[in-house]
Amino acid sequence: MLLMRVMSCVMNPSTPAAIEVEALVKTYGEIEAVRGVSLTVAPGEIFGFLGPNGAGKSTTINMLCTLARPTSGTARVSGFDVTRERDDVRRHIGLVFQDPTLDGYLTAEQNLRFHAELYGIDAGAVPARMRQMLEMVDLWDRRDQKVHTYSGGMRRRLEIARGLMHSPRVLFLDEPTIGLDPQTRSAIWRYIRALQEAEGTTIFMTTHYMEEAEFCDRVAIMDRGEIVVLDTPEALKASVGADRVVLGTVDDETAMAALRDRFGIDATVAEGAVTFHVASGEAFVPRLFAELGVGITSVTVSRPTMDDVFMCYTGSTIRDAETASPAERNRAMARVVVKAGR
Amino acid sequence: MSATIAEVTAVRVPERSWRSEVRALRVVWRRDLIRFADDPRMILTWLLQPLLFLFVLGPGLQSLSAGSTDGVDLTTFMFPGILCMALVYSAIFSAASLVWDRELGFMREMMVAPVSRWSIVAGKCLGGTTIAGTQGVIVLALAGVVHVPYDPILLFGILGLELLIAFTVTAFGVMVATGIKRAQTFTSVVQLFVFPMIFLSGALYPVSGLPTWLRVLNRSNPLTYAVDPMRRLVFEHLDISDAARRRLAPGVTWWGWRVPSLVEVGIVLALGLAMLAVAIFQFKRTE
Numbered sequence: 131m132l133l134m135r136v137m138s139c140v141m142n143p144s145t146p147a148a149i150e151v152e153a154l155v156k157t158y159g160e161i162e163a164v165r166g167v168s169l170t171v172a173p174g175e176i177f178g179f180l181g182p183n184g185a186g187k188s189t190t191i192n193m194l195c196t197l198a199r200p201t202s203g204t205a206r207v208s209g210f211d212v213t214r215e216r217d218d219v220r221r222h223i224g225l226v227f228q229d230p231t232l233d234g235y236l237t238a239e240q241n242l243r244f245h246a247e248l249y250g251i252d253a254g255a256v257p258a259r260m261r262q263m264l265e266m267v268d269l270w271d272r273r274d275q276k277v278h279t280y281s282g283g284m285r286r287r288l289e290i291a292r293g294l295m296h297s298p299r300v301l302f303l304d305e306p307t308i309g310l311d312p313q314t315r316s317a318i319w320r321y322i323r324a325l326q327e328a329e330g331t332t333i334f335m336t337t338h339y340m341e342e343a344e345f346c347d348r349v350a351i352m353d354r355g356e357i358v359v360l361d362t363p364e365a366l367k368a369s370v371g372a373d374r375v376v377l378g379t380v381d382d383e384t385a386m387a388a389l390r391d392r393f394g395i396d397a398t399v400a401e402g403a404v405t406f407h408v409a410s411g412e413a414f415v416p417r418l419f420a421e422l423g424v425g426i427t428s429v430t431v432s433r434p435t436m437d438d439v440f441m442c443y444t445g446s447t448i449r450d451a452e453t454a455s456p457a458e459r460n461r462a463m464a465r466v467v468v469k470a471g472r
Numbered sequence: 473m474s475a476t477i478a479e480v481t482a483v484r485v486p487e488r489s490w491r492s493e494v495r496a497l498r499v500v501w502r503r504d505l506i507r508f509a510d511d512p513r514m515i516l517t518w519l520l521q522p523l524l525f526l527f528v529l530g531p532g533l534q535s536l537s538a539g540s541t542d543g544v545d546l547t548t549f550m551f552p553g554i555l556c557m558a559l560v561y562s563a564i565f566s567a568a569s570l571v572w573d574r575e576l577g578f579m580r581e582m583m584v585a586p587v588s589r590w591s592i593v594a595g596k597c598l599g600g601t602t603i604a605g606t607q608g609v610i611v612l613a614l615a616g617v618v619h620v621p622y623d624p625i626l627l628f629g630i631l632g633l634e635l636l637i638a639f640t641v642t643a644f645g646v647m648v649a650t651g652i653k654r655a656q657t658f659t660s661v662v663q664l665f666v667f668p669m670i671f672l673s674g675a676l677y678p679v680s681g682l683p684t685w686l687r688v689l690n691r692s693n694p695l696t697y698a699v700d701p702m703r704r705l706v707f708e709h710l711d712i713s714d715a716a717r718r719r720l721a722p723g724v725t726w727w728g729w730r731v732p733s734l735v736e737v738g739i740v741l742a743l744g745l746a747m748l749a750v751a752i753f754q755f756k757r758t759e
Contacts, residue, residue, distance in 0.1 A: 195584060220586035221485040231577040235507050247499035248585040250492035251483045258481040292581075296485045328480045
């Protein structure tokens with residue numbers, strides 16, 4: 131069904147894609163933050179954007195929402211060009227950033243009113259719309275309190291309510307659930323779905339939580355400034371195919387050598403355990419015990435998850451990516467420095 | 473649980489027009505006022521310094537200067553200068569809110585909105601002008617205490633000058649704020665400029681008979697041209713001897729030519745507009 135939506139936008143130019151990106155590049159001096167990204171997001175789609183830190187996700191989002199100018203390439207959001215028709219893009223998008231952008235000295239209601247005025251929303255519709263959005267995120271009862279008294283989760287919910295105040299066609303969410311407790315995270319997903327149903331809003335989000343990537347219609351994984359793969363979560367998991375075996379051994383080095391020599395399997399060490407993929411994990415375990423010749427302390431066999439997909443395409447788990455190699459960290463740092471220097 | 477939306481009032485964001493720009497400008501302005509009115513302690517802090525100068529420093533120095541002021545109370549002499557000082561402080565510090573907005577992230581909310589950068593900066597300037605102007609009115613209300621008469625022409629004249637100074641200094645503050653990334657830097661830049669500007673402006677002493685180096689610095693200080701018309705206006709309405717008037721409010725001269733108040737006002741206004749333009753330009757560039 132989603133495929134049909136994507137197809138219909140490709141076939142029928144009169145219904146423009148929500149987001150259309152073509153060979154988008156952004157360089158900061160020597161650093162190539164984004165190196166030729168192309169993608170199309172259909173109206174009403176929930177699109178997940180994954181990748182390790184410093185992969186270029188935030189830079190891409192910043193270009194799509196007119197906060198950074200592309201070095202080359204084109205991007206259209208809701209049918210408008212992000213460099214030539216910035217104001218039209220801005221009218222049609224909502225944003226929820228990783229970092230807070232609320233005024234803590236105003237109340238929730240004052241924050242939303244500020245937003246409504248800034249976007250020129252018809253004054254007659256503002257009270258109703260504000261109430262609906264605040265009720266959706268369960269903050270209607272606390273609308274008169276100053277935002278600096280809010281907890282982190284409440285603030286994020288208010289940011290979402292505000293981002294939706296002006297009925298945006300596309301809502302960009304940069305790590306909307308990072309640092310939140312599981313209840314708030316699932317609540318935020320409920321809002322996102324409710325809104326998508328009610329107004330057909332397209333959602334473009336980045337996330338660090340692999341289990342959340344499963345909720346997306348399609349997922350793109352970005353690494354080192356490029357999209358390495360883009361598909362539905364099901365298709366991505368199927369593409370990884372094999373089961374994952376995680377092995378605890380008394381000697382990881384010898385075990386890896388033995389796997390290579392005796393079974394022809396290339397294993398890696400991820401999160402401190404020997405990890406590899408085989409076609410049918412359960413059937414492989416007895417052979418492993420019989421023939422490996424290295425003491426095994428534990429075995430886990432699992433069906434592929436989005437974590438495996440991430441690992442397969444970026445060569446690291448998302449947690450390993452957090453504590454990335456010095457080179458990668460330097461890249462991320464350089465990006466921060468460039469940002470601050472601008 | 474909620475999170476199902478029973479009914480949704482769909483709204484739309486209109487295309488940019490002068491009406492939407494005015495609304496944006498007004499809400500940026502109103503936000504500054506709401507925050508100002510919400511924080512009475514801040515208002516008091518800003519008032520404290522000018523009041524200290526007026527009621528502590530003035531009477532304290534009175535005994536030293538009694539012979540040289542031709543019978544005019546030192547606090548009366550200092551009043552217009554102190555008024556300017558109060559305006560400078562509150563205007564600069566309301567402009568600082570722009571730096572805080574950047575540091576605390578709120579700036580992004582304004583940056584991604586479909587409005588011109590012009591409206592945002594102008595709204596900020598208007599906010600600072602209103603806040604500083606309000607402070608000025610509070611200080612002005614104390615005129616009687618320092619023997620300045622409550623003459624309607626005088627009061628309206630001062631009010632007009634106050635708004636002008638408040639606007640120009642806010643524009644200066646906003647200009648500095650748009651060129652700066654960190655709140656801490658802003659504070660040091662302000663310390664670096666504002667104190668010398670106040671001391672060099674003649675807010676606290678007459679501007680005639682100065683040593684050459686000080687006269688040059690005084691005449692090239694924009695604040696001089698804000699303080700002088702204010703003082704002239706006050707002294708025109710005081711019941712004092714001509715000698716005292718000549719001595720205490722000699723007026724700013726360029727190579728012996730006494731600069732008319734209207735020219736001084738023009739200088740301050742032109743500077744304010746120029747700095748506003750620079751602020752908008754810088755603000756556009758920082759995107």
